[in-house]
Amino acid sequence: MEKKERIGVYVCHCGTNIAGVVNVGEVSTWAAENLKEQGVVISRDYKFMCSSLGQELIQKDIKEHGLTRVVVAACSPHLHEQTFRNACKGADLNPYLCELVSIREQSSWVHTDKVAATEKSKALIAGGVARVVHHEPLEPLRVPIHPATLVVGGGIAGIQAALEIANAGYPVYLVEREPSIGGHMAQFDKTFPTLDCSACILTPKMVEAGSHPNITLLTYSEVEKVDGYVGNFVVTVRKRARSVNEELCTGCGICWEKCPKKVVDNVFEAGMGTRKAIYVPFPQAVPKYPVIDRENCTYYIKGTCKACEKFCPTNAIDFAQEDQILNIEVGNIILATGYELFDARRITQYGYGRLANVFTSLEFERLSNAAGPTGGNIVLRDGKTTPKVVGIVHCVGSRDKNYNEYCSAICCMQSLKFAHLVHERTGAEVYNFYIDIRTPAKGYEEFYHRLLEEGTHFIRGKVAEITDAVRLPGEEGKLIVQVEDTLTGNQLRVPVDMVILSAGLEPRRDAKEVAKKFGISCSADGWLIERHPKLDPVATVTEGIYIAGCVQGPKDIPASVAQGAAAAARILGKIQQKEIALEPVRASINQEQCSGCRICNNLCPFNAILFHEDRMVSEVNPALCQGCGTCVAACPAGAISGTGFSNEQILSQIEGLLLLNIPKKETVA
Amino acid sequence: MSKPKFAMYWAASCGGCEIAVLNIHEKILDVDANFEVVFWPVAMDAKYKDVEAMEDGAILLTLFNGGIRNDENEHMAKLLRKKSQILVAFGSCACEGCIPGLANFSPIQQVVDTAFGTISTDNPNNVRPQTSYEMPEGAIHIPTLLPVLKTLDQVVDVDYYMPGCPPESHQIAAVIDLVIQVLQGKAQLPPKGSVIGAGGSTVCDECPRKRNVKTIKEFGRIQLTEADPELCLLEQGIPCNGPATRSGCGAKCPSAGAQCIGCYGPAEGVVDYGARLIAAFGSVIDADKPEDIERILDGLVDPAGQFYRFNLAGSLLRAAKPAWKSGD
Numbered sequence: 001m002e003k004k005e006r007i008g009v010y011v012c013h014c015g016t017n018i019a020g021v022v023n024v025g026e027v028s029t030w031a032a033e034n035l036k037e038q039g040v041v042i043s044r045d046y047k048f049m050c051s052s053l054g055q056e057l058i059q060k061d062i063k064e065h066g067l068t069r070v071v072v073a074a075c076s077p078h079l080h081e082q083t084f085r086n087a088c089k090g091a092d093l094n095p096y097l098c099e100l101v102s103i104r105e106q107s108s109w110v111h112t113d114k115v116a117a118t119e120k121s122k123a124l125i126a127g128g129v130a131r132v133v134h135h136e137p138l139e140p141l142r143v144p145i146h147p148a149t150l151v152v153g154g155g156i157a158g159i160q161a162a163l164e165i166a167n168a169g170y171p172v173y174l175v176e177r178e179p180s181i182g183g184h185m186a187q188f189d190k191t192f193p194t195l196d197c198s199a200c201i202l203t204p205k206m207v208e209a210g211s212h213p214n215i216t217l218l219t220y221s222e223v224e225k226v227d228g229y230v231g232n233f234v235v236t237v238r239k240r241a242r243s244v245n246e247e248l249c250t251g252c253g254i255c256w257e258k259c260p261k262k263v264v265d266n267v268f269e270a271g272m273g274t275r276k277a278i279y280v281p282f283p284q285a286v287p288k289y290p291v292i293d294r295e296n297c298t299y300y301i302k303g304t305c306k307a308c309e310k311f312c313p314t315n316a317i318d319f320a321q322e323d324q325i326l327n328i329e330v331g332n333i334i335l336a337t338g339y340e341l342f343d344a345r346r347i348t349q350y351g352y353g354r355l356a357n358v359f360t361s362l363e364f365e366r367l368s369n370a371a372g373p374t375g376g377n378i379v380l381r382d383g384k385t386t387p388k389v390v391g392i393v394h395c396v397g398s399r400d401k402n403y404n405e406y407c408s409a410i411c412c413m414q415s416l417k418f419a420h421l422v423h424e425r426t427g428a429e430v431y432n433f434y435i436d437i438r439t440p441a442k443g444y445e446e447f448y449h450r451l452l453e454e455g456t457h458f459i460r461g462k463v464a465e466i467t468d469a470v471r472l473p474g475e476e477g478k479l480i481v482q483v484e485d486t487l488t489g490n491q492l493r494v495p496v497d498m499v500i501l502s503a504g505l506e507p508r509r510d511a512k513e514v515a516k517k518f519g520i521s522c523s524a525d526g527w528l529i530e531r532h533p534k535l536d537p538v539a540t541v542t543e544g545i546y547i548a549g550c551v552q553g554p555k556d557i558p559a560s561v562a563q564g565a566a567a568a569a570r571i572l573g574k575i576q577q578k579e580i581a582l583e584p585v586r587a588s589i590n591q592e593q594c595s596g597c598r599i600c601n602n603l604c605p606f607n608a609i610l611f612h613e614d615r616m617v618s619e620v621n622p623a624l625c626q627g628c629g630t631c632v633a634a635c636p637a638g639a640i641s642g643t644g645f646s647n648e649q650i651l652s653q654i655e656g657l658l659l660l661n662i663p664k665k666e667t668v669a
Numbered sequence: 670m671s672k673p674k675f676a677m678y679w680a681a682s683c684g685g686c687e688i689a690v691l692n693i694h695e696k697i698l699d700v701d702a703n704f705e706v707v708f709w710p711v712a713m714d715a716k717y718k719d720v721e722a723m724e725d726g727a728i729l730l731t732l733f734n735g736g737i738r739n740d741e742n743e744h745m746a747k748l749l750r751k752k753s754q755i756l757v758a759f760g761s762c763a764c765e766g767c768i769p770g771l772a773n774f775s776p777i778q779q780v781v782d783t784a785f786g787t788i789s790t791d792n793p794n795n796v797r798p799q800t801s802y803e804m805p806e807g808a809i810h811i812p813t814l815l816p817v818l819k820t821l822d823q824v825v826d827v828d829y830y831m832p833g834c835p836p837e838s839h840q841i842a843a844v845i846d847l848v849i850q851v852l853q854g855k856a857q858l859p860p861k862g863s864v865i866g867a868g869g870s871t872v873c874d875e876c877p878r879k880r881n882v883k884t885i886k887e888f889g890r891i892q893l894t895e896a897d898p899e900l901c902l903l904e905q906g907i908p909c910n911g912p913a914t915r916s917g918c919g920a921k922c923p924s925a926g927a928q929c930i931g932c933y934g935p936a937e938g939v940v941d942y943g944a945r946l947i948a949a950f951g952s953v954i955d956a957d958k959p960e961d962i963e964r965i966l967d968g969l970v971d972p973a974g975q976f977y978r979f980n981l982a983g984s985l986l987r988a989a990k991p992a993w994k995s996g997d
Contacts, residue, residue: 593937595873597903597912599949601882611882616874634952636913636945637871638938647940 005039005133008067009125010058012049012074014104019047021108023118027073030122031129034662038129041065049074050083058084059091067093069132073101073125078532094137096584096644101128123657130656134649140581143623145231146331147171147575149568152223155183156202156557157549158336159209160564166214168572173328174209175237176219178267180285182206183338187268187362189369189376190421191557192413193447199371203284210286218326220291226333226518227607229624230544231580235328241321243292244278248316251288255308255317256280263296270362273373278308278317283371292317332544332571335528336564337514339505339550342397342404349465350396350501356381357479358466358499361414368421378425380498387497390422391481393463394434398504406525408504409554412438415502416447419456431457431494433483441558459494461486466499505554518545519606519626527553538567542606542626543582546570585627585644587620593639594618600631600640673729673852675704676720677759678749679711680735680742681769681818686760687711687734689835693842703849704730720748728752730848732759732831736766736982737819741812750825755858757865761834763821765934765942766982768834773817773981773988774973776995781814816995817988829859831866834932834979837918840866864937867917871936872929875920876911878902884955888968891928902928903953906968908975913939913946931979941985943976 011028013019024045032043042065046054049072061067070093072084077100085095103121111117147170151162154176162172174181185191186206188198209215218239225236244255261277268281275281277297280290298305299319309317344352344360352358357380359367370376379386392415398408412434419430432451437458439445452458465482471493478495485492507526508514515522520540521529528547531539538546546567549560574580587608589600596616600609608624609631611617620631620640632642641647655661679687691697700706707728708715731753737743750756761767772780785792801810821827831844844866850856859865868874880901889906896902902909902923909928911920915936922929935942950969956962969975977984 590938593870595871595876595912595916596880597871597873597883597901598880599883599903599912599953602884603952616880630952633948636939636949637873637936638913638940638945639870639936641938647938651940 005068006041006066007035007039007069007071007129007132008058008061008065009035009040009043009129010049010054010070010072010074011043011045011103011121011125012054012072013045013047014049014075014108015047018074018104018108021111021114021117022103022121023114024121026118027103027121027125031125034122035126035129037661038126038656039069039133040129041067050080055083055087055090058087062088062091062093068097069135070098071101071125071128071132072098073103073121073128075104076100076102076106096138097132097135099128099132099135101125123659126659126662127653127656131649131653134646134652135644138584138643140584141586141622142579142581143229143231144579145575145577146233146329148173148328148330149571149575150175150223150233150235150328150330150333151336152333153183153336153338153549153551154178154181154209154217154219155336155338155549155560156185156205157338157551157560157564158183158334159205160561161334161336161548161568162209162215163205163212164565164568165572166209166212168568170214170572170575172212172215173235173237173330174215174217175221175223176217177222178281179220179242179279179289179291180206180281180287181209181217181219182282182284182286184362185557186282186284187270187369188365189372190417192417193443195417195420199284203286206284206286217287219287221326223517224325229606229608229621230542230582231331231574232623233330233333233544235330235333237326237328239324239326240291241294241323242289243294243297243317243319243321244289245316245318245321246287246289248314249289249312250314250316251280251290252313253280254311254313256290258307258311260305260307261296261298263293269373270360270366272363272366292319332546332574333518334546334548334564334567334571335514335518335520335551336548336560336567337508337511337551339554340508342408342503342506344396344501344503346403347396350393350463350499351466351468351479352501355466355468355479355499357387357497358501361411361418361500361502364418364500368418368425376425378422378428385497386426387422387428388426389429389431389478389494389496390419390426390498390500391431391433391466391479391494391496392418392422392500392502393466393481394432394502395462396501396503397506399435404504404506404525406554407438409438410556411502411504413444413447413556415500416451416456418500418502419451420454423454423456428497429457431459431481431496433459433461433463433481435460435462441556459483459485459492461492505550508551511551516605518542520545520547521605527551538563538570543580544574582623583627585642586622586625587627587629587632587640587642588622589618589620589635590639590641591615591617591619593637595637595639597636599636600634603630603634605630672703672705674707674727675700676706676708676728676731676749676753677711678708678731678733678735678745680733680745680763680821681738682735682760682762682767684711685835686732686762689760689833689838690732690841692838693845694838696842696845699849700845703852717745717748720752723752725751726754728754730755730757732757733821734760734763734835736762736769737815737821737824738769739812739814743815743819743824746821746824755828756821756825757829757831758821758827759831760836761832761932761934761979764830764832764983765980766818766820767932767979770818770820770980770982771973771978773992775989776991777814777816778995817992818982820983823982823987828861830862830864832864832915832932832934833867833918836866837921840917864915867915867933869937870916872911872914872916872918872920872923872933873901874916875918876901876923876929877920878923880904883953885950885953885965886955887965890970896926898926908950908969910946910975912949913942934980934983942980943984943986946976947972 009031028045088098089095162174221239227234256276259276265275294300366372397403461483481494511526548563548567594617910931911929914931915933
């Protein structure tokens with residue numbers, strides 16, 4: 001006869017979180033009396049099961065009552081599964097023989113009917129008890145960790161992360177799509193609220209990253225493929241041909257000085273300025289080596305010119321250079337690929353792209369930047385006229401159901417900064433058109449007050465239209481901002497010379513592909529999703545993949561830097577452990593039952609399934625598998641099963657939930 | 670020594686299973702040589718009362734085909750269970766309900782109305798069958814329909830399952846060989862509850878077509894598609910049930926250019942065949958936008974028939990709610 005399990009049931013009050021709605025005493029007594037058949041030998045309720053006293057209670061029972069299974073009815077497994085598993089482990093019971101039943105998130109928090117919630121809690125526990133019987137002792141998988149880290153994205157978040165890890169003595173590969181690291185921060189003139197010169201605080205970090213012995217800089221490069229798993233990723237990086245031999249180039253700059261081909265720079269200069277066909281994006285670029293933009297280079301188009309080659313003192317120009325494919329082994333990965341600016345053209349009534357003197361925030365950053373195309377002179381599109389009145393529109397593409405519902409977090413402060421700079425440099429009158437002013441971080445509210453004192457106008461209202469259609473005297477030659485001042489209830493037409501659209505932040509266009517490539521997920525908006533929004537903000541559900549900066553959601557520079565450092569700290573902790581224990585909840589394919597239909601092959605978000613052509617069967621790599629269950633559900637042959645989620649476990653749990661095989665008299669009234 | 674007794678019975682079925690048994694050709698002589706056939710309505714004359722008169726367990730082996738559609742089927746299932754040592758659910762109907770089980774989507778009254786009252790039925794007086802009728806010679810009775818069709822194991826305990834619509838003759842021959850060998854002490858019976866006369870994997874395992882990673886952009890009907898004869902049909906958008914269907918038939922349909930429709934039932938370990946297939950098909954649909962997904966799914970013109978043609982009665986669902994209710 002089969003050995004009967006000895007099960008202990010523990011019902012948590014969670015203070016009043018559970019006990020306020022569920023009659024925990026009744027539930028506990030019910031389980032003791034009615035689930036005997038299923039193997040319950042003891043059932044208790046306790047105020048806080050997660051407290052050390054609560055855990056000790058379980059451990060004592062395991063020893064004294066010889067429990068072989070534990071069911072804790074408390075909060076969601078997300079919160080305390082680990083706690084109770086560890087408690088079991090402490091009493092020499094395999095941690096995976098513990099089942100957490102959520103009677104808080106799934107019962108007390110979602111119901112007001114106390115009687116029904118109590119009955120439902122009983123059913124949930126009956127399900128847990130029926131399930132736990134079929135649990136098997138599991139051992140975590142241990143894998144070594146490669147000490148190198150890949151950081152994708154060379155903006156401030158990525159640079160910070162790379163430096164933290166490199167300074168701790170571990171190798172870092174920093175991959176950046178553009179020819180230089182620096183990201184958006186390199187484009188800014190000043191940073192709020194301190195008005196530090198952006199370049200002055202960024203470039204030392206760029207230089208440090210560029211020259212750090214532990215950092216391998218791979219600019220003008222992109223990640224093509226990620227194989228492997230935490231501790232042992234193999235990343236394929238395409239290092240695009242710069243057409244410049246980095247070993248020979250000294251970065252002297254003669255080539256771009258001599259290059260006859262001017263190109264509008266839509267990336268770094270946001271279309272406000274030009275660069276050459278061979279170029280570095282900005283003078284402080286790291287690395288210092290230029291790239292040839294083959295789409296615009298006369299030599300690549302017509303086959304002649306070669307001015308750069310002729311003048312290069314070190315013969316560093318290499319027109320025949322080809323893309324290099326590098327395979328890099330790393331243990332962990334940080335994604336810090338940043339954001340894109342909302343395309344203000346989408347809001348046609350604001351006239352961007354149609355009305356010359358409507359600028360985007362990034363354009364204005366370049367306009368006000370001392371190293372920018374106008375040398376920091378804030379002028380109209382004609383390049384010479386100083387505006388007398390400037391309107392700044394907040395929340396462009398943010399907090400708007402038609403575009404993005406979220407708040408882009410940085411636009412209020414950015415707009416205040418713009419107002420200050422306009423005021424300071426041109427003496428122009430400045431109008432801020434805002435919905436709400438949000439200045440929640442250190443020193444931000446003070447900056448807002450400073451602006452109020454500088455005499456900037458603040459009009460609370462969402463701008464309806466920006467037009468050059470004159471209706472009233474005095475509007476000739478002006479841009480008219482049509483807005484309702486919601487504080488006075490008046491419709492206003494404010495004539496201005498220049499409008500700055502404080503465009504919101506959006507996920508990178510290819511965020512979804514990037515997420516897929518790295519085996520993590522995006523929110524509906526396209527921001528990459530962290531493991532826990534509060535308690536695990538830089539990790540993702542895929543072990544070994546971390547996120548930092550705006551790729552996770554709009555944030556300012558301090559927050560991006562903090563996340564970069566946080567992700568680095570998480571990884572350093574892992575590297576120093578030298579190996580990692582992986583959750584043993586894994587899918588496996590029964591090789592007898594698998595017919596190689598290949599339905600599962602493309603489904604795994606972690607690329608853990610491989611197909612053996614020779615034997616015509618698929619197999620799951622247990623180190624790659626994260627136990628998500630996608631393939632288990634999809635396998636039409638039922639050949640894939642997930643540890644901890646066998647048919648037997650799930651069907652038993654359902655039977656338990658339905659209170660089948662349990663005396664009816666005490667159950668649902 | 671008298672020979673062990675053999676019986677075969679058909680309940681709600683088409684008769685294909687009986688023909689499949691006869692299709693084993695000269696092997697049928699082995700049956701006769703090794704067994705005394707005591708009850709087989711399609712092949713020989715015997716009365717129910719003869720079976721009723723037997724001692725319990727008198728029959729060694731009963732192959733029971735057909736689902737349980739009416740009270741007569743139910744009575745015979747229970748009777749043969751009592752009289753047989755080994756009861757085999759033979760063929761798709763007995764195992765999982767098969768085509769007659771599709772009636773479980775409708776209340777029984779609607780099933781009867783469809784049979785006797787639609788345009789294809791010549792029934793000018795709109796007569797419905799009565800379960801009893803007074804004749805001058807006395808009352809006569811016909812069986813009463815049950816509200817839903819049940820599989821054999823939903824009515825009585827079943828020892829073995831032999832799937833297929835009908836089971837392939839070579840599989841039947843193999844099973845008969847096995848039983849004879851067991852009788853001669855040369856082999857052992859598989860554990861009770863096993864599926865016999867079939868394989869342990871799926872039709873894909875026996876299918877000669879080439880398979881790649883699957884992404885489906887469109888479902889099409891086989892008669893409207895010019896399918897590549899070498900390539901997996903499902904990959905070509907033809908909804909082939911092979912991936913979820915138990916092996917054993919030799920992948921006859923896909924080898925001949927038609928999609929598997931699933932007559933061998935769920936593969937080992939599959940709890941609900943239709944649900945499995947829906948999950949599998951859904952997983953390989955290549956679309957992001959809801960409207961694209963809708964469009965692709967519209968290509969499956971008869972989802973119930975596609976996913977539950979053979980096993981509605983044996984599925985977790987078993988029947989649609991109105992059908993259950995019609996029994997109240």
